[in-house]
Amino acid sequence: MPAPTLLCLNTGSASLKFALFKWDDCHGPRLPEALLSGEIDSHDGQATLRWTDAQGQSxxxxxxxxxxxxxxxxxxxxxxxxxxxxxxPIAAVAHRIVHGGTTFTTAQRITPTVRTALDALRSLAPLHQGPGLAGVDAASARLPEVPQIACFDTAFHATQTDLARHYAIPREWHDKGFKRYGFHGLSYDAITHILPPLLGERAQGAVIVAHLGGGSSLCGLRGLRSVSTTMGFTALDGLVMSTRCGAIDPGLVLHWITEEHLDAGQLTAMLYHDSGLKGVSGLSGDMRTLEASAEPQAQQAIALFTASVTHHIGALAADIGGLDALVFTGGIGTHSARVRQEVCSALSWLGLRLDPLANAAGQACITHGDSKVPAYALPTDEEGVMALQAAALLAV
Structure with missing residues (x-):
C-alpha cells in the first residue's frame, strides 16, 4: 500500500493553491518536495487547473x-x-488561514471551537479568511476522519516586540487586540529555510524579504525572525498592491465619510478592490498587463509601486539596524525583472550593485559578486512550510 500523504490547501481570494507531500518527508528541517503541486485560478472568468507532477512535468x-x-x-x-x-491515503490536511488574532500563534488542529474563533476574525482579513475557512469546510466534508490543521500567516510575526506591534491609540484598544499583526508569514517562514545555505552566517543578520504579488508586504528579519513588517492590523496597510491602497492618511478616510458620505461598504470596495495598481492605472491590477502597456497611467502605477517598495525598505532597514541582504519573492518579486531593477537601482546608495544579465535571466542571485548588499529572487514555498507545521503538530 502506498505511504500516507499530507495535503496542503492554500485558499486565497483569487486562487486555490495545493500541494501533496509524502508524510515521511514532512518532518524537517528541510522543506519537503511535493509529489503534486499547482493551483486552480481564473483567466477571463474560466477556472483552470494547473499542476506539476513529481517528475517536474507541467x-x-x-x-x-x-x-x-x-x-x-x-x-x-x-x-x-x-x-x-x-x-x-491522506493522513492530514493543512490549511493556510490568514488571521490567527491574538490567540493562535502556532499551527492548530481545527476543532469546532477553533473553527468558530477563526470565523470571528473574518472582518480582519475579508479577502482571505472566508475562502480559507471554506477550504476547511470542504475538506472536512470530503475527509471527515482526517485531521484538519490551520497554519497562520500572522503567526510568524508573533516574535515581534510589543513596541513594534503598538499603534499610538488609547491603551485600552491595544489591550483589546487592536495592534499590528503582519501577514504573509508562511512565505517569510519559507524563505528563512532557504537563506542559510545561500548566505551562511549572513542569514542571521539584517535581511529584508519583499513578498510582492497581488498582496504585497515586506518583512525585516534578524536571526531569521520577524522584527518589523509593513502590514498591520489588516492586510490593507503598507505597500501599494494590486488592488489595495497600502498606507494611507486616516484623515482621508474620515473626510470621505464626513464630507463625501461614503459608507463602510463603499470604502471597503474602494480600498480593497479598486485602488492600488488597478486604481492608479485605470487599466489593471496585474503587473504583467501594466508592463506591456504604453499608457502613461500604467507607467505611473508601476512607478508608484516601486517607489512604495523602496521607501518601506529604507524604513525597515532602520528598524533592523542595517541591510545585509535583500530577497524578492512572490509572483511579482520572482517574475518581474523590471520591478527588481527599479528597486535595486533606487537602493544603489546602500552599495547594492545589480547584475542586469542575472536579473533579466531570473537567476537566484541578481547582484554582482562585489555588491555590498546581495539581492536574490527566490520562489517561496508556503505549502512546504504548512506541511512541516502540520506534521510537527500531529507528532506531539
Missing part, C-alpha cells in the same frame, strides 16, 4: 465552471487529480 486542464466555488474545486482536486494519482 499539466493544464480548463473547466467551464466559474472560479470560486471552493467545495467544487476541492472535489475536482481529489477526484480528478489526487485520488487517481494513487499517491497514498
Amino acid at each position: 499539466h493544464r486542464t480548463a473547466s467551464s465552471d466559474p472560479r470560486g466555488d471552493i467545495a467544487a474545486e476541492v472535489d475536482t482536486l481529489l477526484d480528478q487529480l489526487i485520488i487517481p494519482a494513487g499517491c497514498g
